[in-house]
Amino acid sequence: MRVSLCLLPGDGIGPEIMPQAVKVLERIAGKFNHEFFFAEALIGGAAIDATGGPLPQETIEKCREADAVLLGAVGGPKWDNVANEIRPERGLLGIRKELGLFANLRPAHLFPELAGACFLRPDIVARGIDVMVVRELTGGIYFGEPKGFDTRDGERVGFNTMIYKEHEVRRITAMAFEIARGRGKRLCSVDKANVLEVSQLWREVVLEVAKDYPDVELSHMYVDNAAMQLVRDPSQFDVIVTGNIFGDILSDEASVITGSIGMLPSASLSDDGPGLYEPIHGSAPDVAGQDKANPMATILSAAMLLRHSCNMEQEAQAIEKAVQRALADGFRTIDTMEPGKAQVGCAKMGDIVAERI
Ligand code: IPM
Ligand code: MG
Numbered sequence: 001m002r003v004s005l006c007l008l009p010g011d012g013i014g015p016e017i018m019p020q021a022v023k024v025l026e027r028i029a030g031k032f033n034h035e036f037f038f039a040e041a042l043i044g045g046a047a048i049d050a051t052g053g054p055l056p057q058e059t060i061e062k063c064r065e066a067d068a069v070l071l072g073a074v075g076g077p078k079w080d081n082v083a084n085e086i087r088p089e090r091g092l093l094g095i096r097k098e099l100g101l102f103a104n105l106r107p108a109h110l111f112p113e114l115a116g117a118c119f120l121r122p123d124i125v126a127r128g129i130d131v132m133v134v135r136e137l138t139g140g141i142y143f144g145e146p147k148g149f150d151t152r153d154g155e156r157v158g159f160n161t162m163i164y165k166e167h168e169v170r171r172i173t174a175m176a177f178e179i180a181r182g183r184g185k186r187l188c189s190v191d192k193a194n195v196l197e198v199s200q201l202w203r204e205v206v207l208e209v210a211k212d213y214p215d216v217e218l219s220h221m222y223v224d225n226a227a228m229q230l231v232r233d234p235s236q237f238d239v240i241v242t243g244n245i246f247g248d249i250l251s252d253e254a255s256v257i258t259g260s261i262g263m264l265p266s267a268s269l270s271d272d273g274p275g276l277y278e279p280i281h282g283s284a285p286d287v288a289g290q291d292k293a294n295p296m297a298t299i300l301s302a303a304m305l306l307r308h309s310c311n312m313e314q315e316a317q318a319i320e321k322a323v324q325r326a327l328a329d330g331f332r333t334i335d336t337m338e339p340g341k342a343q344v345g346c347a348k349m350g351d352i353v354a355e356r357i
Contacts, residue, residue, distance in 0.1 A: 054087065293333070
């Protein structure tokens with residue numbers, strides 16, 4: 001199969017982790033007889049430096065022409081003081097919106113090999129962690145209008161609007177039910193319906209969609225309780241569906257309890273068009289340029305890309321198995337290092353995984 005991919009390395013460790021995923025994809029191409037064509041484009045701070053804005057039109061076009069997009073990370077202290085409208089993060093939010101990527105899939109899965117790096121008590125870890133967070137990505141308070149700054153009663157105010165239209169809730173809920181159907185058949189919808197009107201509508205629509213999925217067990221949880229339950233006993237969750245900002249927060253939490261945020265991939269999907277795949281972690285400016293980053297999250301994002309955008313389940317599993325084998329063989333980057341393991345750098349880890357395909 002011929003597949004065209006657009007790479008957006010971005011900032012910080014982005015340009016270091018991206019070539020590791022490319023190495024692994026090239027290995028897959030050889031083994032499974034595919035042809036991957038790579039285009040590259042600018043986003044985030046790198047785009048600001050080169051063009052004055054975080055999301056050049058050319059980048060949007062290159063992404064639209066591709067079958068899928070693989071992204072590294074955006075942002076860093078260098079751009080902390082640029083105007084709000086051109087912050088690196090705006091590039092990321094912009095490309096999500098431009099490509100209609102309303103569904104963000106963030107699997108938090110504990111590799112047994114990393115159980116020792118997990119922050120939770122061994123008896124809790126023993127029950128296993130395998131949670132899929134399905135986060136709404138193009139609505140909610142991130143994009144709601146009105147928003148801005150104002151002066152009211154003689155003092156400065158800042159404001160945003162948390163708003164969901166029913167079609168936005170319906171499509172993300174249907175996607176989450178479909179995913180739950182293909183896994184443990186349990187879906188937990190997370191909201192704040194005891195306080196927020198937007199959450200009351202969310203819950204009503206979720207209940208309507210649930211009628212089409214009688215085989216999936218649905219529950220509801222308030223977001224504060226969900227944050228607590230995730231660390232108390234993550235094994236109670238199969239699939240979580242939630243809005244943009246709750247999903248942002250809960251997915252960081254879900255990821256770090258698996259040992260390292262450096263391990264976790266994500267997929268952002270639309271109804272048609274190319275999907276965008278990226279590690280959950282950020283640009284890690286503190287370790288950028290030192291060959292210390294963990295490339296696993298990006299490599300596993302490439303696996304999700306093959307699964308969701310190319311219909312290559314076997315190939316995706318080959319990558320996931322190679323990652324697991326690299327861990328089983330004792331190789332670790334610094335973020336997951338434990339006594340008795342072999343510490344390697346970012347580029348070396350890419351080689352190690354590629355060799356195991
Ligand atoms: C994420 C990040 C982004 C978000 C930022 C960088 C805009 O935290 O992908 O979770 O808030 O969505
Ligand atoms: Mg986040």
